[in-house]
Amino acid sequence: MGVVVKKVELGWLDRTYVWPVLKGMGITFNHFIKQLFTPTSKRYTIQYPDMKKEMPTGYRGLHELKRFEDGAIKCVACFMCAEACPARCISIEAEEFSDLNFTQGFEEKRPKVFKIDMLRCIYCGMCEEACPKDAIWLRNDYEVAAYDRLSMQFGKWDLMNTYAEADGKARISEDPTPSVPRRVLAM
Amino acid sequence: MDTLASLLHTSPALAWMVVKVVIVFSAVMLLASVWTWVERRGSAMIQDRIGPNRAALFGRIRIIGLAQLLADGIKFFFKEDLEPHDVNKRLFWLAPFLAFVPAMLGFAVIPFGRDFVSGGHVYHLSVLDPGNGMGMLYPMAIGGLAVYGVLVAAWSSNNKWAILGGMRASAAMVSYEIGMSLAVVSIFMTTGGYDPAQIIAAQGSQPWHWNVVPQFLGFIVFFTCVFAETNRLPFDFAEGESEIVAGFNTEYGSMKFSLLALAEYAHMMTASALVVTLFFGGWQVPFVAHPGVMLSVLSFLVKLLFFAWVFVWIRWTLPRFRYDQMMHLGWKAMLPLSMVNLVVHAWLMSHGR
Numbered sequence: 001m002g003v004v005v006k007k008v009e010l011g012w013l014d015r016t017y018v019w020p021v022l023k024g025m026g027i028t029f030n031h032f033i034k035q036l037f038t039p040t041s042k043r044y045t046i047q048y049p050d051m052k053k054e055m056p057t058g059y060r061g062l063h064e065l066k067r068f069e070d071g072a073i074k075c076v077a078c079f080m081c082a083e084a085c086p087a088r089c090i091s092i093e094a095e096e097f098s099d100l101n102f103t104q105g106f107e108e109k110r111p112k113v114f115k116i117d118m119l120r121c122i123y124c125g126m127c128e129e130a131c132p133k134d135a136i137w138l139r140n141d142y143e144v145a146a147y148d149r150l151s152m153q154f155g156k157w158d159l160m161n162t163y164a165e166a167d168g169k170a171r172i173s174e175d176p177t178p179s180v181p182r183r184v185l186a187m
Numbered sequence: 188m189d190t191l192a193s194l195l196h197t198s199p200a201l202a203w204m205v206v207k208v209v210i211v212f213s214a215v216m217l218l219a220s221v222w223t224w225v226e227r228r229g230s231a232m233i234q235d236r237i238g239p240n241r242a243a244l245f246g247r248i249r250i251i252g253l254a255q256l257l258a259d260g261i262k263f264f265f266k267e268d269l270e271p272h273d274v275n276k277r278l279f280w281l282a283p284f285l286a287f288v289p290a291m292l293g294f295a296v297i298p299f300g301r302d303f304v305s306g307g308h309v310y311h312l313s314v315l316d317p318g319n320g321m322g323m324l325y326p327m328a329i330g331g332l333a334v335y336g337v338l339v340a341a342w343s344s345n346n347k348w349a350i351l352g353g354m355r356a357s358a359a360m361v362s363y364e365i366g367m368s369l370a371v372v373s374i375f376m377t378t379g380g381y382d383p384a385q386i387i388a389a390q391g392s393q394p395w396h397w398n399v400v401p402q403f404l405g406f407i408v409f410f411t412c413v414f415a416e417t418n419r420l421p422f423d424f425a426e427g428e429s430e431i432v433a434g435f436n437t438e439y440g441s442m443k444f445s446l447l448a449l450a451e452y453a454h455m456m457t458a459s460a461l462v463v464t465l466f467f468g469g470w471q472v473p474f475v476a477h478p479g480v481m482l483s484v485l486s487f488l489v490k491l492l493f494f495a496w497v498f499v500w501i502r503w504t505l506p507r508f509r510y511d512q513m514m515h516l517g518w519k520a521m522l523p524l525s526m527v528n529l530v531v532h533a534w535l536m537s538h539g540r
């Protein structure tokens with residue numbers, strides 16, 4: 001299919017080349033003045049270390065493992081996230097705990113080790129989608145960098161505390177209830 | 188001045204000469220290097236960016252990024268001075284100086300302020316005193332030498348992209364030189380002399396008597412050609428990131444590169460000084476018939492910096508021409524226009540106007 005290209009007819013003023021140049025210079029000068037008198041906070045450029053970008057809700061940044069009010073982890077170590085993760089970067093080891101195990105006869109499960117390899121994570125948010133307990137969230141922190149590979153292996157306590165300061169919560173480093181050894185009961 | 192001369196056991200004339208040379212060349216050097224920063228900041232502002240603003244003295248004093256100059260200078264100075272294989276070593280070393288020296292030399296005849304009398308001596312504020320017999324022909328001739336800097340740099344690098352850039356640039360410079368010279372000739376005619384002091388004196392202090400007004404066509408031609416001469420956009424054929432890598436300075440690094448870059452800016456300063464002298468009354472202050480020395484220097488400086496800014500401004504307004512378009516413009520538009528300008532003024536003069 002042929003396309004008819006319309007040739008722009010230039011007037012004599014435009015063909016002198018001087019007038020269009022002046023017009024162009026007017027445009028650039030406008031931009032110059034506008035940019036010069038725009039305060040730094042209103043410019044398009046975000047001066048990164050001094051200013052930070054506000055991430056929109058729904059941004060998939062650094063993970064947080066959610067906790068209950070008493071500080072117990074919400075995760076029940078169901079391995080759904082590890083299963084869903086396309087990058088295979090979540091590794092979980094489960095453990096049992098309960099206050100109730102002797103009275104009611106069952107234990108609950110929680111992760112003993114919950115590790116995400118942030119170097120392999122692609123921040124796809126599949127873990128968040130998969131989690132039946134809403135225990136893992138991807139939130140708006142995008143400054144995930146470190147000096148060595150080892151410190152990019154985020155463990156359970158790192159993940160529980162990633163947003164502690166931003167949310168005004170206390171940092172925690174141990175579970176409120178101790179784990180129980182697997183019961184070997186003579187039934 | 189006399190006390191300085193007697194302290195140094197020289198004649199006042201000699202001491203004044205030395206002082207002038209130091210002042211002029213350090214000022215041009217300083218302005219040229221400051222202008223690298225102005226260009227970067229200015230272009231950023233024009234494109235709604237911010238530009239280099241983070242370099243700071245001792246990591247603290249930021250002065251809107253002016254420390255960038257120092258940082259760049261130090262960085263270039265301490266970079267490894269690489270010399271690629273198979274370059275023509277002697278020319279490779281010579282080229283940055285060949286580019287830089289003519290750019291600076293052109294400034295020598297340009298008066299940057301009023302003459303003044305002190306202790307019975309007349310002091311001229313230009314490195315070469317007026318009446319030296321070279322006048323404005325000298326910066327024109329020196330400007331022609333600038334081709335060598337680019338071409339030698341391109342040739343000696345033994346790089347195909349570089350030589351392409353060098354050839355294009357030298358072709359541009361050579362073809363625009365004629366139009367430029369003819370535009371200047373008509374000024375020589377109307378002034379009746381080619382000494383810059385004479386040209387400035389003839390223009391007087393009324394802005395509508397400056398050469399731009401009666402010779403507007405000449406001004407347009409001259410200004411356009413000056414862009415080609417200094418290798419600035421829209422005619423910067425020595426470079427061309429999208430076509431020929433970096434152009435004539437592809438193989439250059441460290442201090443040699445910075446010298447080439449500085450040469451461009453020094454050239455720009457000299458070119459805007461020429462424009463100011465020829466068309467905008469040099470150091471004349473508008474509406475002040477007999478300005479003080481300081482005022483005249485200030486006026487010259489303001490005009491100079493304005494035109495240097497126009498260089499930057501135009502660079503970030505216009506895209507680069509295509510090579511054939513530029514040749515077309517040079518030979519088929521600029522040359523005839525400057526000839527028309529010349530003939531019209533000759534005709535006007537012959538009819539006693």
Ligand code: SF4
Pocket residue numbers: 081084085086087088089090116120121122123124125126127128138
């Ligand atoms: S965001 Fe994606 S890649 Fe990262 S841990 Fe979750 S599922 Fe795996």
Ligand code: SF4
Pocket residue numbers: 074075076077078079080081082092127130131132133134135136
């Ligand atoms: S984070 Fe959610 S999906 Fe992953 S193991 Fe815990 S409860 Fe299951």
